[in-house]
Structures are given as C-alpha cells and as structure tokens.
Amino acid sequence: MGKTKIIEVKESVFADNDREAALLREELKEKKSLLINLMSSPGSGKTSFLSRLINDIKERINIAVMEADIDSDVDARKIDEATGVRAIQLHTGGMCHLTAAMTRQGLEALPAEGFDLIFLENVGNLVCPAEFDTGAAMNMTILSVPEGDDKPLKYPLMYQVCDLVVINKIDTLPVFDFDVEKAKENIRMRNPKAEVFCVSAKTGEGFPAVEDWILKKAASL
Amino acid sequence: MGKTKIIEVKESVFADNDREAALLREELKEKKSLLINLMSSPGSGKTSFLSRLINDIKERINIAVMEADIDSDVDARKIDEATGVRAIQLHTGGMCHLTAAMTRQGLEALPAEGFDLIFLENVGNLVCPAEFDTGAAMNMTILSVPEGDDKPLKYPLMYQVCDLVVINKIDTLPVFDFDVEKAKENIRMRNPKAEVFCVSAKTGEGFPAVEDWILKKAASL
Numbered sequence: 554m555g556k557t558k559i560i561e562v563k564e565s566v567f568a569d570n571d572r573e574a575a576l577l578r579e580e581l582k583e584k585k586s587l588l589i590n591l592m593s594s595p596g597s598g599k600t601s602f603l604s605r606l607i608n609d610i611k612e613r614i615n616i617a618v619m620e621a622d623i624d625s626d627v628d629a630r631k632i633d634e635a636t637g638v639r640a641i642q643l644h645t646g647g648m649c650h651l652t653a654a655m656t657r658q659g660l661e662a663l664p665a666e667g668f669d670l671i672f673l674e675n676v677g678n679l680v681c682p683a684e685f686d687t688g689a690a691m692n693m694t695i696l697s698v699p700e701g702d703d704k705p706l707k708y709p710l711m712y713q714v715c716d717l718v719v720i721n722k723i724d725t726l727p728v729f730d731f732d733v734e735k736a737k738e739n740i741r742m743r744n745p746k747a748e749v750f751c752v753s754a755k756t757g758e759g760f761p762a763v764e765d766w767i768l769k770k771a772a773s774l
Numbered sequence: 775m776g777k778t779k780i781i782e783v784k785e786s787v788f789a790d791n792d793r794e795a796a797l798l799r800e801e802l803k804e805k806k807s808l809l810i811n812l813m814s815s816p817g818s819g820k821t822s823f824l825s826r827l828i829n830d831i832k833e834r835i836n837i838a839v840m841e842a843d844i845d846s847d848v849d850a851r852k853i854d855e856a857t858g859v860r861a862i863q864l865h866t867g868g869m870c871h872l873t874a875a876m877t878r879q880g881l882e883a884l885p886a887e888g889f890d891l892i893f894l895e896n897v898g899n900l901v902c903p904a905e906f907d908t909g910a911a912m913n914m915t916i917l918s919v920p921e922g923d924d925k926p927l928k929y930p931l932m933y934q935v936c937d938l939v940v941i942n943k944i945d946t947l948p949v950f951d952f953d954v955e956k957a958k959e960n961i962r963m964r965n966p967k968a969e970v971f972c973v974s975a976k977t978g979e980g981f982p983a984v985e986d987w988i989l990k991k992a993a994s995l
Contacts, residue, residue, distance in 0.1 A: 594816045595900050595929065596921025623901065625927045647931070649870065649901040677928065678901050679816045680844065680870040699920035699943065700817025706846045707898065708816060710868070722920065728946055 557629045558641045560662045562621075562655035570685060574653035577660075577688030581671075587771040588656075588671045590689035592711060594704075595677030597697035598721045600628045601754040603672055604635035610764050611638055614771060617668040619643055619659040621651050621676050628674060639664055650681040653688040670771050679708040691770065693717035698725050702736035705743050712743035717750075719763060724753040778850045779862040781883045783842075783876035791906060795874035798881075798909030802892075808992040809877075809892045811910035813932060815925075816898035818918035819942040821849045822975040824893055825856035831985050832859055835992060838889040840864055840880040842872050842897050849895060860885055871902040874909040891992050900929040912991065914938035919946050923957035926964050933964035938971075940984060945974040 581588050593599050600620070607616055618640040620628035629642035643659045645651065656673060663671075673689060675682040683692075694715045696704055699722060705712040712718070718740050720733065737749055748766065752759035802809050814820050821841070828837055839861040841849035850863035864880045866872065877894060884892075894910060896903040904913075915936040917925055920943060926933040933939070939961050941954065958970055969987065973980035 624930050627924055680899050703848055707843055709845050725949055
C-alpha cells in the first residue's frame with residue numbers, strides 16, 4: 554500500500570471539452586475499460602460505497618480508482634486501506650469539477666494499464682461536475698437518505714446526466730423523513746431511463762443487485 | 775402567504791465582485807440590516823435550521839429570507855409555510871454560486887425595507903459559493919452529522935471564510951460514526967476564530983445558544 558500517489562491535475566487551456574471527452578471515451582472502449590464517473594454531494598458516502606463494492610467484486614474484475622478532491626488525500630488513503638486496489642488522488646487545485654483533460658491526466662498516472670473497471674470519484678458537488686463530460690462511459694450519482702428525497706427537484710442537471718442512481722444509507726430510513734417512492738418518482742421526473750438501486754454501505758444491504766448490474770455493463774463493453 | 779415570489783438573478787457582466795460586495799456591505803451596515811450568507815452541502819438542513827430559528831426569534835426581530843437555488847421554489851415555500859416571514863426565491867439559472875450583484879437583485883426584490891436580519895440561503899454547494907463575496911456581513915455554514923467529521927479537511931475554503939459553523943442533526947449522533955470533538959478540531963484547523971454550535975433542527979436542541987449569538991450580532995450593528 555504505502556504512500557498515496559497524488560496528481561495535481563490541470564485544465565488544458567485550449568480545451569474543447571466535448572471533443573476531448575468523446576475521444577477519451579472511444580479510447581477506453583477500445584481498451585475495454587469501463588470508466589464510471591461518480592458524482593454526489595459531500596458526505597453522501599461515495600468513498601464508503603466504493604470501498605464495499607470493490608471488496609465484494611475485486612476478485613472477479615480488475616479495478617482502479619481515481620479520487621478527485623480540491624485538497625487532501627483522505628479518500629485515496631481510505632480506498633487503499635479498505636480494499637488494497639490501486640487508488641490515486643487527483644487534486645483539482647480549488648476547481649469544483651473535472652474535465653476530460655483532467656481525467657486523462659489521472660488515467661495516465663495510473664500505475665498500470667488493462668483495468669476493466671475504473672471509478673472516477675468526482676469532487677463532492679451536485680452542481681458543477683454535472684456540466685462537464687469527463688469521457689466516462691457512464692455517470693452515476695449517490696443520493697443519501699439524510700439529504701432528503703427532494704434533491705432531484707433542486708439539482709436537475711445532475712439527475713438528467715446520470716444513468717445510475719444509488720440511494721445510500723437506507724439503514725437510517727427510520728430516523729429520517731425520507732420517502733423512497735417519492736425519491737424514485739423525483740429521479741424519474743428528471744431521467745426516466747435512470748436505473749435506481751437502494752443500498753446501505755454500512756450494512757451491505759442492496760449491494761448484490763448494483764454489483765451485478767455494474768459487472769454486466771463492464772462485460773458488455 | 776400566497777404564491778412564492780421568484781426572482782431570476784443574473785450576474786452583472788462588468789462586475790468587479792469584491793468592490794460590489796464591499797459597497798453592498800456598507801449600505802446594509804448603514805441600514806442596520808445584518809445579512810447572513812448561509813452556505814452548505816445539499817441536504818445538510820439549511821432550510822430546516824432557518825425555519826426553526828426564525829420561529830423562535832421572529833417576535834423579537836424583523837426577518838426576511840432569500841432562498842437561492844438553481845431551479846425550483848421548494849425552499850422559499852417551505853420557509854413561508856413554516857414561519858410566515860417574508861421569503862423570496864432567487865433562481866441562479868444554473869449557476870453554482872451567488873455574486874454580490876445577484877444578492878443585490880434579491881434585496882431589491884424584497885417586499886419591504888427595514889429588515890434587521892436577512893438570511894441568504896446560498897446554492898447547496900461546499901465549493902463555489904465560498905469563492906464569491908456576496909456582501910454579507912457574516913458567512914455561516916452547516917455541517918450535518920451524516921456528512922462526516924472530515925468535511926473541513928476536504929473543503930478548506932468554505933471553513934476558512936465562515937465565522938459561524940453550526941453542526942446540525944446531532945439527534946442522529948448515535949447512528950453515525952461522527953466525532954464532535956474531531957469535527958471541532960478540523961474546523962479550528964481551517965479557522966481558529968470560527969464560532970461552533972451543535973444543534974438539532976428536528977428536536978430543537980442547542981438552538982437557544984446560536985439564537986442568542988445571532989441576536990447579539992444583529993443588535994451590535
């Protein structure tokens with residue numbers, strides 16, 4: 554395990570982000586690497602979700618993780634300690650989102666090639682990351698129970714761009730006023746095609762279904 | 775109560791935001807209006823916090839609320855229904871933060887003058903709002919227990935610019951791995967002068983202390 558690798562990623566000055574993203578997506582498809590861009594509010598449980606999911610499936614598929622943050626290497630260290638899979642930390646230097654160019658810099662800094670599944674944990678932010686195509690084949694977001702079932706109403710773009718929505722911390726449903734059916738309805742209002750799973754990264758409830766779904770996506774590349 | 779007033783706020787094209795903010799702050803000081811810029815993650819409980827606080831102190835002080843959001847008027851309606859005080863909704867048209875010019879547009883749209891205390895509920899985002907001076911006399915942030923005690927490490931600027939930090943949802947401490955002392959230590963690492971209060975907007979625990987503190991600030995203008 555040892556010291557976390559930290560990469561200072563920079564936006565390319567002349568970037569046409571959509572073109573960069575399309576090119577990166579094509580390259581990853583050729584390599585049969587599924588890149589998933591994971592976005593959410595701060596504290597919704599991105600890192601805990603990834604830790605459990607990776608531990609469950611890491612014997613079946615070759616996984617790498619890129620953890621983006623404005624500062625600190627808290628997340629990459631957590632993933633590394635919890636799962637032992639390759640995790641690098643991307644620093645955005647204060648920027649609130651990742652571009653395709655920044656994602657490419659992260660991919661090039663991975664210690665090896667040939668990963669079947671790569672998670673990009675974006676900056677914790679429900680607004681800006683949704684505006685930039687990272688080149689990932691799939692966008693996903695986590696909605697945690699304590700945040701409330703109204704978030705798809707208030708952050709429409711995030712839900713519009715996400716193919717996969719995971720409702721996390723369902724072990725805390727008894728202590729929060731969160732209506733799962735209402736949340737699903739709000740999500741579908743933004744994106745009728747979104748796949749929705751309910752999990753608890755704490756207890757493990759609901760993980761097999763989302764793991765199967767992701768493994769199938771990776772196998773179908 | 776009736777229909778919520780929705781203002782589409784726009785950034786001024788030639789804005790020197792710091793100058794605009796300083797000017798606005800000066801004007802508000804002359805009017806003895808305390809403007810508090812409330813920032814936090816989505817779902818940390820900004821609106822619930824405001825609803826309870828306003829109900830507790832609205833007989834003692836004249837309060838208005840400006841609720842900013844990318845879309846929806848969920849929050850202004852909530853405040854209006856819960857407290858009956860003047861609440862207007864600012865729409866940022868997709869923008870992830872508020873500038874001083876946008877704040878001024880909100881203030882001008884308030885239905886009256888002479889408010890002693892005005893809350894500006896910023897867009898739910900721990901990153902971008904911290905970068906823009908709104909002209910408020912005070913910045914505050916809410917850290918909710920489910921988000922985790924490490925947030926000040928990961929969103930340094932937010933904690934650097936906030937004079938008041940409220941740790942919310944403390945009724946859920948038994949179900950989350952959140953260390954209050956560790957959180958306070960992380961907050962002080964970013965801002966040794968920050969005032970920290972622990973509350974539950976659900977049960978009301980801890981509210982009298984933060985209410986006294988805010989009322990004193992408003993009285994000392």
